[in-house]
Amino acid sequence: MAKLLSNPSSRSSSTTFSSFHNGNLHFSRKINFLPNKSHFSKWDPTRIIFRNQFELKSSNGYPLNAVSLQDEGSAANPLAEKMNFPESGTGNSTLSITVVGASGDLAKKKIFPALFALYYEDCLPENFVVFGYSRTKMNDEELRNMISRTLTCRIDKRENCDDKMSQFLKKCFYHSGQYNSEEHFLDLNSKLKEKEGGRLSNRLFYLSIPPNIFVDAVRCASTKASSTTGWTRVIVEKPFGRDSESSSELTRRLKEYLTEDQIFRIDHYLGKELVENLSVLRFSNLVFEPLWSRNYIRNVQFIFSEDFGTEGRGGYFDNYGIIRDIMQNHLLQILALFAMETPVSLDAEDIRNEKVKVLRSMRPLQLEDVIVGQYKGHSKGSKSYPGYTDDPTVPTNSITPTFAAAALFINNARWDGVPFLMKAGKALHTKRAEIRVQFRHVPGNLYKRNFGTDLDKATNELVLRVQPDEAIYLKINNKVPGLGMRLDRSDLNLLYKARYTREIPDAYERLLLDAVEGERRLFIRSDELDAAWALFTPLLKELEHKKIAPELYPYGSRGPVGAHYLAAKHNVRWGDLTGEE
Numbered sequence: 164m165a166k167l168l169s170n171p172s173s174r175s176s177s178t179t180f181s182s183f184h185n186g187n188l189h190f191s192r193k194i195n196f197l198p199n200k201s202h203f204s205k206w207d208p209t210r211i212i213f214r215n216q217f218e219l220k221s222s223n224g225y226p227l228n229a230v231s232l233q234d235e236g237s238a239a240n241p242l243a244e245k246m247n248f249p250e251s252g253t254g255n256s257t258l259s260i261t262v263v264g265a266s267g268d269l270a271k272k273k274i275f276p277a278l279f280a281l282y283y284e285d286c287l288p289e290n291f292v293v294f295g296y297s298r299t300k301m302n303d304e305e306l307r308n309m310i311s312r313t314l315t316c317r318i319d320k321r322e323n324c325d326d327k328m329s330q331f332l333k334k335c336f337y338h339s340g341q342y343n344s345e346e347h348f349l350d351l352n353s354k355l356k357e358k359e360g361g362r363l364s365n366r367l368f369y370l371s372i373p374p375n376i377f378v379d380a381v382r383c384a385s386t387k388a389s390s391t392t393g394w395t396r397v398i399v400e401k402p403f404g405r406d407s408e409s410s411s412e413l414t415r416r417l418k419e420y421l422t423e424d425q426i427f428r429i430d431h432y433l434g435k436e437l438v439e440n441l442s443v444l445r446f447s448n449l450v451f452e453p454l455w456s457r458n459y460i461r462n463v464q465f466i467f468s469e470d471f472g473t474e475g476r477g478g479y480f481d482n483y484g485i486i487r488d489i490m491q492n493h494l495l496q497i498l499a500l501f502a503m504e505t506p507v508s509l510d511a512e513d514i515r516n517e518k519v520k521v522l523r524s525m526r527p528l529q530l531e532d533v534i535v536g537q538y539k540g541h542s543k544g545s546k547s548y549p550g551y552t553d554d555p556t557v558p559t560n561s562i563t564p565t566f567a568a569a570a571l572f573i574n575n576a577r578w579d580g581v582p583f584l585m586k587a588g589k590a591l592h593t594k595r596a597e598i599r600v601q602f603r604h605v606p607g608n609l610y611k612r613n614f615g616t617d618l619d620k621a622t623n624e625l626v627l628r629v630q631p632d633e634a635i636y637l638k639i640n641n642k643v644p645g646l647g648m649r650l651d652r653s654d655l656n657l658l659y660k661a662r663y664t665r666e667i668p669d670a671y672e673r674l675l676l677d678a679v680e681g682e683r684r685l686f687i688r689s690d691e692l693d694a695a696w697a698l699f700t701p702l703l704k705e706l707e708h709k710k711i712a713p714e715l716y717p718y719g720s721r722g723p724v725g726a727h728y729l730a731a732k733h734n735v736r737w738g739d740l741t742g743e744e
């Protein structure tokens with residue numbers, strides 16, 4: 164019987180957060196076993212699948228297994244406890260992953276490639292099947308053709324790439340059906356059973372469909388296609404509602420069919436490498452942790468920009484806008500991780516408890532602390548770029564923001580008075596996501612006169628560049644070499660591509676693997692979601708009620724000037740616009 168596990172012997176040498184995270188998982192050796200190098204994945208030794216030796220247990224000591232959709236949860240599942248089901252593995256168990264909405268953009272772009280990457284890295288168990296489910300009529304071969312167009316092998320490996328792809332594709336199957344048809348899910352169930360070949364089955368459903376059909380799909384999957392022998396989990400994509408009320412309603416409806424433990428609300432920004440590294444940086448470096456408060460930090464900035472518009476997704480976007488699309492989830496999640504108190508441990512519940520405390524300590528956003536913008540058409544040379552409302556799926560009079568900047572505050576002892584600024588926009592001059600921490604001035608700075616009048620420019624700034632070109636750099640002041648005393652600004656720079664040759668896994672890989680392992684740390688708990696909506700709902704309602712017109716900015720520009728005024732009001736200068744980013 165094969166089980167999932169970490170490599171205990173490698174844990175101490177790894178400095179990644181995932182090593183801590185896996186370090187919290189308890190392992191029970193089934194037999195006396197001396198790890199043999201050939202069992203180790205080359206990708207990440209902390210996330211290896213050892214066959215036949217170990218049983219993975221969750222960080223609270225319970226086996227990560229055995230929740231049927233009809234059951235109350237693993238602890239309440241007598242069958243599960245009696246049988247001591249293995250984690251999805253080899254031997255007598257099978258992992259079945261069904262991508263619901265398989266014909267869609269996200270499935271093609273992210274989910275199937277991530278599943279292949281996990282397979283390529285030996286992170287999936289020996290017995291697994293992938294099913295695509297959607298209304299589009301396709302057969303298995305057509306699905307495989309569709310998937311194969313987006314598969315790539317890691318550029319740092321490429322060993323047996325073609326073989327690996329064809330082996331993976333052989334494990335992929337398709338079933339066409341309606342999302343609200345119990346009968347069609349029953350047919351899926353029969354196909355799943357056939358592929359599972361009588362082995363114990365663990366089933367993961369990934370809902371990659373528009374939110375208005377989430378509940379129908381969950382109802383049908385739960386009543387007709389959940390595992391009767393192993394666990395069943397459901398990954399739910401955002402958006403989780405449009406406001407507090409619709410989000411609570413969605414949670415309530417999902418919980419008619421699923422327990423909270425079975426729901427994996429995904430926020431793919433939590434799976435990004437640099438976001439994972441945030442906690443490592445802070446909690447494992449003495450030079451940072453003591454500085455992490457209002458005593459030393461002047462402001463914190465969370466910046467997201469894309470250099471393309473809503474092309475192709477205008478229909479979805481117009482109903483949500485940038486605040487719901489990026490701020491209320493991705494940026495707020497990073498903020499919560501950044502600002503939380505030290506968790507008791509790295510267990511999912513300990514971390515999520517701390518995150519929710521931060522969210523509850525924040526004051527709901529006020530209209531005067533927010534500015535909104537929308538991109539307009541723009542011509543550059545012979546090239547012209549469309550405005551947001553030029554998109555045929557967007558109403559011509561839409562006032563949906565494609566840009567927003569906001570100042571948020573955390574009313575607790577650590578962060579009292581520190582502005583947390585967020586800025587997110589589409590169709591801007593660059594694509595990037597970063598966290599900027601601007602430190603206070605050095606009191607009684609001996610070198611004050613060497614800095615000129617702009618003292619802000621002389622303060623330290625720590626930047627975590629989430630993408631592109633992942634990096635962590637710290638701006639410091641140093642002396643220019645020579646006989647004089649001229650000061651300079653330099654970067655202590657950890658540029659990932661210079662430091663590591665290994666390709667950085669996509670966020671969806673990490674999150675899919677976590678869902679398979681039953682690790683919930685990077686997924687959103689329902690109380691976190693409630694707290695996040697409570698912060699944004701009053702503002703969103705006011706914007707809509709007062710029909711606040713967005714400030715127009717040209718496609719490809721740096722966004723509305725209002726963002727500068729907002730920052731200036733809080734004595735902040737955006738770190739990405741100083742000319743020395």
Ligand SMILES: NC(=O)C1=CN([C@@H]2O[C@H](COP(=O)(O)OP(=O)(O)OC[C@H]3O[C@@H](n4cnc5c(N)ncnc54)[C@H](OP(=O)(O)O)[C@@H]3O)[C@@H](O)[C@H]2O)C=CC1
Nearest residue numbers: 264266267268269270297298299371372373374400401402
């Ligand atoms: N695309 C992205 O980059 C991101 C997407 N998401 C979220 O992931 C989910 C999937 O996104 P994405 O793949 O872009 O979505 P799509 O619009 O591509 O929809 C996925 C599939 O759902 C089916 N579908 C679409 N509209 C309807 C409808 N009105 N009624 C019934 N079925 C429909 C279609 O399959 P068929 O017709 O074959 O049944 C489609 O292929 C959404 O919740 C989205 O918000 C989140 C982050 C990023």
Ligand SMILES: O=C1O[C@H](COP(=O)(O)O)[C@@H](O)[C@H](O)[C@H]1O
Nearest residue numbers: 401431469476488489493596630
């Ligand atoms: O969730 C979303 O994220 C993407 C950006 O994700 P990234 O990983 O490419 O940075 C964004 O384009 C989309 O609008 C939003 O729904």
